[in-house]
Amino acid sequence: MMKKLLSAAALLASSLAMAAGPTIPLDKAPIDLTDKASLQNGAKLFQNYCLGCHQMQYQRYSRTFRDLDIPEDVGMANLMFTGEKVGDHITNNMSGKDGEKWFGATPPDLTNVARVRGPDWLYTYLRSFYADPSRPFGVNNDVFPMVGMPHVLQELQGLPYKAYETRLVDGESKQVYVGIKTDGTGELSTEEYDRAVADLVNYLEYVGEPTKLESRELGVKVMVFLLIFFVLAYLLKKEYWRDVH
Ligand code: HEC
Incomplete structure (x- = not known):
C-alpha cells in the first residue's frame, strides 16, 4: 500500500514537473509506426549510439526482430555486439553509479521514454543540442537545459550552434536569434539528420508500446x-x- 502511494506520488510529481514544460515549442515528430524501414533504421541508430549508456531492459532482441521483420541472423550480425542471446533483454554493462559519476546523472532506461515524454519532445530534444563551452561536454540543450548527456549524434549532425543574424528591429540593427545551425562537419545534411532522428524516435515510440x-x-x-x-x-x-x- 505504502509502495503504491509512494509511486503514485512520484508519478504526480514528475507529471507536475513536466507540466512546467519545455522552454521552447516542440516540433511535430514525423513518425509512422507502419514504416518498417524507418523502424529498422531507428533500431540500428539506437544500438550504435544510445545503448552504450541507456538500456531498454523491458524489450527483448527477439521481439524487435520479429516486429520489425528483421531475420534473426541479420539482426544478430548487425544489431548485437556483445554476444548476448536473441531472447535477452536489450541491456548494457554500465552501472547506475558509473553513470552518475561520469555524467552527473544516471542515464535512464529508455523502454518507456516515449510514453513519458512523448515523441514530439524526443524529436525536438535530439535536435536541440548546441555548443556551450561552459558545460562539461561543451554542449547544452534548449529542451533539457543543463543536461548531463553529451551530444552523442555529433558525428552525424556536426557541431550545432545558436545562430544570430543582424536584423533591423524598429529602425535599430540588432542581433536576432534565428535558430540552431550546424558547422557542417557532420556526415548528414540537416534534412538527413532530421530524418535519422525521426527514425530513432519512431523506434522509441514502438518500443514504448509494441x-x-x-x-x-x-x-x-x-x-x-x-x-x-x-x-x-x-x-x-x-x-x-x-x-x-
Ligand atoms: C555517453 C552516455 C550517453 C549516451 C551514449 C546517450 N545518452 Fe541519453 N542521457 C545520458 C545521461 C547521463 C542522461 C541524463 C541527463 C540528465 O538527467 O541530466 C541522458 C538523458 C537522456 C534522455 C532524457 C530522459 C528523460 O526523460 O529525462 C533521453 C530522451 C535520452 N538521453 C536519449 C538518448 C538517445 C536517444 C541516445 C542515442 C542517440 C542517447 N540518449 C545516448 C547519457 C547518454
Whole structure:
C-alpha cells in the first residue's frame, strides 16, 4: 500500500514537473509506426549510439526482430555486439553509479521514454543540442537545459550552434536569434539528420508500446477478412434469390 502511494506520488510529481514544460515549442515528430524501414533504421541508430549508456531492459532482441521483420541472423550480425542471446533483454554493462559519476546523472532506461515524454519532445530534444563551452561536454540543450548527456549524434549532425543574424528591429540593427545551425562537419545534411532522428524516435515510440504495431496489423487483417466475407455473403444472397425473382 505504502509502495503504491509512494509511486503514485512520484508519478504526480514528475507529471507536475513536466507540466512546467519545455522552454521552447516542440516540433511535430514525423513518425509512422507502419514504416518498417524507418523502424529498422531507428533500431540500428539506437544500438550504435544510445545503448552504450541507456538500456531498454523491458524489450527483448527477439521481439524487435520479429516486429520489425528483421531475420534473426541479420539482426544478430548487425544489431548485437556483445554476444548476448536473441531472447535477452536489450541491456548494457554500465552501472547506475558509473553513470552518475561520469555524467552527473544516471542515464535512464529508455523502454518507456516515449510514453513519458512523448515523441514530439524526443524529436525536438535530439535536435536541440548546441555548443556551450561552459558545460562539461561543451554542449547544452534548449529542451533539457543543463543536461548531463553529451551530444552523442555529433558525428552525424556536426557541431550545432545558436545562430544570430543582424536584423533591423524598429529602425535599430540588432542581433536576432534565428535558430540552431550546424558547422557542417557532420556526415548528414540537416534534412538527413532530421530524418535519422525521426527514425530513432519512431523506434522509441514502438518500443514504448509494441502491441500498437500488432493491433494495427490485426486491424488491417480484420478489415480484409470483412471485405472478403462481404463479397461472399453478397454472392450467396444473389444465388439464393435468383429463382425467387
Ligand atoms: C555517453 C552516455 C550517453 C549516451 C551514449 C546517450 N545518452 Fe541519453 N542521457 C545520458 C545521461 C547521463 C542522461 C541524463 C541527463 C540528465 O538527467 O541530466 C541522458 C538523458 C537522456 C534522455 C532524457 C530522459 C528523460 O526523460 O529525462 C533521453 C530522451 C535520452 N538521453 C536519449 C538518448 C538517445 C536517444 C541516445 C542515442 C542517440 C542517447 N540518449 C545516448 C547519457 C547518454
